[in-house]
Amino acid sequence: MPGAIYAEGLVKTFGDVRALDGVDLDVPEGTVLGMLGPNGAGKTTAVRVLTTLLQPDRGKAVVAGIDVLAHPDQVRRSIGLSGQFAAVDEYLTGRENLIMVGQLYQMSGRDAKRRAAELLERFHLGDAADRTAKTYSGGMRRRLDLAAALVVSPPVMFMDEPTTGLDPRNRQALWDVIQELVAGGTTLLLTTQYLEEADRLAHDICVVDHGKVIARGTSDQLKARTGGERVEVVVHASEHISIADEVLRGFGKGEGTIEPHIRKLTIPVTGGAKLLAEVIRELDARGVEIDDIGLRRPTLDDVFISLTGHAAEADENGGKGGGGAVGRQKKGRKGAEPGEPVAPSGAADAAEAVDAGVTTNKEA
């Protein structure tokens, strides 16, 4: 039986741009799917199709057991949506916005008021509750929009980059609310640019690029295929590099790298903090003085670079990433200038790096 969110072969084109190029999804009931992907990957388009806001050119979607194309009205009654761009009524106060949503969902006036007050408190909007939303800051609007999506707890929720622009305290508040919702049985599709967020909340993660799902798996599986853990050591003196190298090889699970100019050695490992302690003891026993040492785990950057291709490659190859109709740009990526085109070649790289347990759709 398909899950609470199911899609098969979704295609959506805008002129020359294939925003969705054959997307399949299957999210089991009561779980969270984290959808990651660079700007322009097709995440919002997927959410809009699944929430009935946009007709796909091809493909099938079933949400909460209802065919999205055949019965969009019924689907709308079973879902909640928080969009990338806050959809609040500027001329109503925060409180009025939330009460209005409650009433749209046929809550009694009393329940709608109570729920509004509760959510305003949770998202730290109590002080601003009775001001019109047009006086709100960007982060405040975002929080109000999220609160609006949470007035009722529908069986299936969609959240498009819910925490972009939120400060750490409010991000945490949202994570808590999401965890409660899911514990209560809600199925959630969440798009995000933050692996940490997907890590905390998502049972499964799919990485989308160029309208295709290029990898899916649990957070651990994706990290493992990205290269897993590494020990990084900076030795104090250049003459110690070769001894340190020998020591690290004894612990390593693959080829390491040496950057002599900064006296830094890196080696892939398994074994976590316990192994790190052993490495330190051994280096010490061999008389190697250490300036810095640490265990490094893959970050969102690493996962993106491994799966979707490195921004720098676009430069080396004469900006081939800019060949498409749309300039693409990745958020939060070190080394990428705003507006810099990103190489589209990554899907194939990702497929080569496939690891057990992670399914990858290689481009035909």
Ligand SMILES: Nc1ncnc2c1ncn2[C@@H]1O[C@H](COP(=O)(O)OP(=O)(O)OP(=O)(O)O)[C@@H](O)[C@H]1O
């Ligand atoms: N209404 C539209 N008209 C024309 N092109 C569109 C439209 N909506 C989306 N696109 C294009 O489709 C592609 C996918 O866009 P989409 O908004 O789904 O990306 P995204 O993954 O949500 O990106 P971001 O991380 O920036 O939010 C982009 O190339 C975008 O320019």
Ligand SMILES: [Mg+2]
């Ligand atoms: Mg988007």
